[in-house]
Amino acid sequence: xxxxxxxxxxxxxxxxxxxxxxxxxxxxxxxxxxxxxxxxxxxxxxxxxxxxxxxxxxxxxxxxxxxxxxxxxxxxxxxxxxxxxxxxxxxxxxxxxxxxxxxxxxxxxxxxxxxxxxxxxxxxxxxxxxxxxxxxxxxxxxxxxxxxxxxxxxxxxxxxxxxxxxxxxxxxxxxxxxxxxxxxxxxxxxxxxxxxxxxxxxxxxxxxxxxxxxxxxxxx
Ligand SMILES: C[S@@+](CC[C@H](N)C(=O)[O-])C[C@H]1O[C@@H](n2cnc3c(N)ncnc32)[C@H](O)[C@@H]1O
Numbered sequence: 001x002x003x004x005x006x007x008x009x010x011x012x013x014x015x016x017x018x019x020x021x022x023x024x025x026x027x028x029x030x031x032x033x034x035x036x037x038x039x040x041x042x043x044x045x046x047x048x049x050x051x052x053x054x055x056x057x058x059x060x061x062x063x064x065x066x067x068x069x070x071x072x073x074x075x076x077x078x079x080x081x082x083x084x085x086x087x088x089x090x091x092x093x094x095x096x097x098x099x100x101x102x103x104x105x106x107x108x109x110x111x112x113x114x115x116x117x118x119x120x121x122x123x124x125x126x127x128x129x130x131x132x133x134x135x136x137x138x139x140x141x142x143x144x145x146x147x148x149x150x151x152x153x154x155x156x157x158x159x160x161x162x163x164x165x166x167x168x169x170x171x172x173x174x175x176x177x178x179x180x181x182x183x184x185x186x187x188x189x190x191x192x193x194x195x196x197x198x199x200x201x202x203x204x205x206x207x208x209x210x211x212x213x214x215x216x217x218x219x220x
Contacts, residue, residue, distance in 0.1 A: 032171070035171075036070065036073060040073050041073055041076070044138060045077065046165045047074070047165060048078035048137060049165050051163075052082070053082045053083070053084055054074060054078060054081055054138070055083075055086075055135070055137050056071070056074065056085045056086070056137065056138045057086050057136045057138070058070075058087045059120050059158070060088070060120070060141060060143070060144025061088070061094075061142075062098070062143075063097035063098050064102065066142055067085070067098070070138075071085060082112070083111045084114075085111055085112065086113075086115075086116065087114070087116065088116050088123045089116070089117065090117060090118055092117060095115045098115065119147075120141075120158075121149075121150075124154070133161065135162065135163035136163060137162075137166045138167055139158050139161065139162065139166070139167075139169070140168070140170075140171075141168075141169070141170045142171040143171055145170060145195065146172070151194035152194060155198050156198075172191055
């Protein structure tokens with residue numbers, strides 16, 4: 001029987017509100033904070049090696065709270081190196097908030113920002129059509145892959161944009177049991193399974209190490 005419930009993915013404002021409630025009722029932000037403080041510096045340790053500018057692509061950057069923390073870690077690791085931070089984000093509302101956040105934040109002098117109001121697949125189509133493929137030193141997709149229809153094709157495309165010693169970071173919630181969660185566990189588990197399969201195929205083809213890091217998440 002078809003469900004009468006509308007998907008949160010088709011109602012952006014409702015999704016944003018649900019995600020805000022989820023954040024307020026879980027330890028997602030504390031866990032992310034711990035990840036950013038303890039693990040991220042190791043992950044990005046080499047991305048700026050021998051580079052005169054560090055190019056970062058944020059896919060689904062939302063209102064920029066996590067993005068600016070990532071940028072601060074990159075600045076700590078590579079003091080004084082100019083950063084070019086581009087954001088692919090389909091929500092005008094989120095982009096407006098991101099811009100406000102940048103305007104009121106300090107220590108961003110060496111960072112150039114650009115926002116593209118489009119989904120990851122619109123970005124992919126545009127840069128391929130216009131032959132504007134460029135390489136990036138760090139690409140991150142934090143809590144956004146749930147929205148993507150063809151995850152393997154998306155990961156293949158963004159992986160192909162990595163420069164030497166670049167990294168791609170994907171963050172997903174693996175199991176959600178919270179009633180206020182914006183996602184159901186089937187969606188997240190399908191998403192996680194696609195990423196895991198893609199990672200192991202890439203590792204077999206390229207002999208490249210891709211690491212899966214578990215961050216325990218509990219209700220607050
Ligand atoms: C849960 S929020 C995460 C925001 C931010 N990365 C964070 O961790 O705080 C997911 C973001 O992905 C964006 N998004 C939704 N569908 C997308 C797509 N197909 N491509 C890129 N971004 C998308 C949403 O508008 C939203 O801002």
